[in-house]
Amino acid sequence: MPGLLSFLANRQAGSFVPGIDDLVYGNKDQKVMGVAEKMKKGQQAVADLAAFKHARKSKNDAAAKTALDRFTANKEFLGYGYLSTPEEAVPPVSTAFYSFHIMVVLGSFFPVLFVACLFYTFKKKIATTRWLLSFGVISLFLGYVAQQMGWVVAEVGRQPWAIQGLMPVKVATTNIAVGHVQATFFMFLAVFPLLLIAEIKIMLKQISIGPEGM
Amino acid sequence: MIANLEYGTLQQIWWILCSVVGSLFLFLTFVQGGNTLLWQVAKNDVENSLVINSLGRKWELTFTTLVLFGGALFAAFPKFYATSFGGAYWVWILILFTFILQAVSYEYRKKPDNFLGAKTYELFLLINGTVGVLLIGAAVGTFFTGSNFTLNDYNQVTWTNPLRGLEAAFSLFNLSLGLFLVFNARVLGGMYLLNNINFSALDAFEARLRKSVWINFLCALPFLLYVLVSLLMMQGFSVDASGTVSMVANKYLQNLLAMPLVLGLLLVGLVLVILAVLGTVFKRSKQGIWLAGLGTVLVGLAVFFTAGFNNTPFYPSKADLQSSLTIMNASSSKYTLTAMTYVALGIPLVLAYVAFVWRQMDSQKLAAHEVVDEESY
Numbered sequence: 001m002p003g004l005l006s007f008l009a010n011r012q013a014g015s016f017v018p019g020i021d022d023l024v025y026g027n028k029d030q031k032v033m034g035v036a037e038k039m040k041k042g043q044q045a046v047a048d049l050a051a052f053k054h055a056r057k058s059k060n061d062a063a064a065k066t067a068l069d070r071f072t073a074n075k076e077f078l079g080y081g082y083l084s085t086p087e088e089a090v091p092p093v094s095t096a097f098y099s100f101h102i103m104v105v106l107g108s109f110f111p112v113l114f115v116a117c118l119f120y121t122f123k124k125k126i127a128t129t130r131w132l133l134s135f136g137v138i139s140l141f142l143g144y145v146a147q148q149m150g151w152v153v154a155e156v157g158r159q160p161w162a163i164q165g166l167m168p169v170k171v172a173t174t175n176i177a178v179g180h181v182q183a184t185f186f187m188f189l190a191v192f193p194l195l196l197i198a199e200i201k202i203m204l205k206q207i208s209i210g211p212e213g214m
Numbered sequence: 215m216i217a218n219l220e221y222g223t224l225q226q227i228w229w230i231l232c233s234v235v236g237s238l239f240l241f242l243t244f245v246q247g248g249n250t251l252l253w254q255v256a257k258n259d260v261e262n263s264l265v266i267n268s269l270g271r272k273w274e275l276t277f278t279t280l281v282l283f284g285g286a287l288f289a290a291f292p293k294f295y296a297t298s299f300g301g302a303y304w305v306w307i308l309i310l311f312t313f314i315l316q317a318v319s320y321e322y323r324k325k326p327d328n329f330l331g332a333k334t335y336e337l338f339l340l341i342n343g344t345v346g347v348l349l350i351g352a353a354v355g356t357f358f359t360g361s362n363f364t365l366n367d368y369n370q371v372t373w374t375n376p377l378r379g380l381e382a383a384f385s386l387f388n389l390s391l392g393l394f395l396v397f398n399a400r401v402l403g404g405m406y407l408l409n410n411i412n413f414s415a416l417d418a419f420e421a422r423l424r425k426s427v428w429i430n431f432l433c434a435l436p437f438l439l440y441v442l443v444s445l446l447m448m449q450g451f452s453v454d455a456s457g458t459v460s461m462v463a464n465k466y467l468q469n470l471l472a473m474p475l476v477l478g479l480l481l482v483g484l485v486l487v488i489l490a491v492l493g494t495v496f497k498r499s500k501q502g503i504w505l506a507g508l509g510t511v512l513v514g515l516a517v518f519f520t521a522g523f524n525n526t527p528f529y530p531s532k533a534d535l536q537s538s539l540t541i542m543n544a545s546s547s548k549y550t551l552t553a554m555t556y557v558a559l560g561i562p563l564v565l566a567y568v569a570f571v572w573r574q575m576d577s578q579k580l581a582a583h584e585v586v587d588e589e590s591y
């Protein structure tokens with residue numbers, strides 16, 4: 001829809017909305033700062049922060065103040081100081097793109113399904129409308145899919161940031177050996193499928209008993 | 215009024231609030247204690263179901279309180295959260311897993327076609343009540359014995375022991391505190407069940423519960439004594455006005471003497487628990503859980519206050535004294551604590567709601583005929 005993104009981003013039609021290339025490589029005409037420049041400022045901020053910490057430790061108040069002032073000038077770019085290349089600032093685009101679209105498509109489908117169910121409920125035909133009930137059963141799982149896609153959008157789409165612009169995920173991670181994380185993963189892998197099988201078996205049993213059995 | 219509070223006051227308020235939640239959790243471990251009693255006090259299916267259903271109505275409260283304890287520490291003392299949960303990794307992950315196993319067990323245990331069988335789910339409950347509580351006790355013990363970590367200038371934690379937190383369980387003091395909590399939870403569990411179940415025509419069952427309260431109390435005593443005596447004798451971590459941490463002889467004894475109110479909490483709490491046990495065993499009282507519960511909360515408060523107040527780092531590092539965390543250097547900003555304090559004004563409402571629901575739930579004692587119907591666990 002023409003003009004809609006401009007309206008969403010800047011609340012006016014026909015404004016400039018920077019794309020990925022503009023954001024990464026900069027766009028002088030539109031005054032968009034590129035990541036390379038932000039990285040330079042960020043590296044300066046990282047260095048000034050270190051100088052500040054060092055000066056404070058050696059109880060040199062004057063040097064600490066100078067370093068702090070220099071840091072404050074660039075502090076909003078702190079996180080960029082940890083990036084290796086400008087391209088690192090771009091999240092995996094296709095993963096975020098498709099998971100977002102799947103989520104939105106499902107999110108648009110569910111209300112339609114609800115309205116259809118409501119309609120057939122009022123007509124007192126819901127119990128005999130087989131095709132709609134089938135959609136209902138499938139939609140139980142589609143709900144899980146939509147939910148997971150939402151998580152993917154949020155967590156993949158935010159990369160590389162733990163805190164936007166200030167702290168990349170690679171700096172925020174716990175200082176822990178790979179083996180520990182793998183061991184935890186396999187613990188989850190052992191326990192959760194076991195409990196899932198139990199849950200599914202219990203559910204199937206209850207479904208086969210049906211509402212008459214209660 | 216809250217907006218005018220000083221930073222130091224806010225930090226103390228939040229240490230008190232975290233301590234209250236932590237102490238309430240220790241009381242609510244009657245659920246974990248009850249889980250472990252199952253194998254000993256229930257001799258048939260009906261008794262089994264009575265225990266499970268009685269605890270099954272409360273376990274979420276315990277779990278939520280544990281999560282709230284972690285959440286309150288995260289919000290008020292984020293540097294502790296970041297240091298401990300990432301650093302003492304395995305002790306927290308294992309506690310988490312024992313609670314994951316517990317969470318499904320009540321629900322699945324008696325359902326037809328539950329794949330693993332009722333005995334497996336009862337084993338999960340046992341693991342939760344023993345290993346889970348023991349590790350929580352060991353983790354709390356490190357508030358006094360210290361942990362193995364260093365923090366760099368950017369507050370990034372390096373754990374200096376390859377066991378990543380599990381080493382806490384291999385200290386005699388921490389292990390004793392953990393075992394004391396396990397047996398205390400079993401005492402509380404027994405008292406709770408006595409209070410919650412209708413024992414008409416189940417006299418033998420009731421007698422077994424009373425006996426278990428007595429036996430578990432006797433088991434708890436040596437560990438309690440060891441913990442108390444060690445706590446008073448041990449070197450403790452102390453922080454001076456400039457923020458420098460050093461070891462001080464009999465630090466925790468000094469804390470109790472410097473804060474008579476805390477010493478009072480400890481002594482009154484212990485007396486209440488003992489009175490509750492004696493009342494339950496010799497006077498056939500069913501109200502022991504309330505007295506012992508209050509006693510446990512008071513003892514818990516005394517433990518947390520001794521660890522955090524009177525210039526004491528509550529999460530000390532024995533690998534690098536100067537990395538130790540105090541309520542001053544580990545807290546959120548003044549702005550955050552002020553905002554959180556406004557929100558905390560709603561706590562009484564939440565507590566009142568919990569109390570109301572609890573009363574409604576327990577207005578009738580759980581009777582044998584109730585646990586055979588479809589709704590039961």
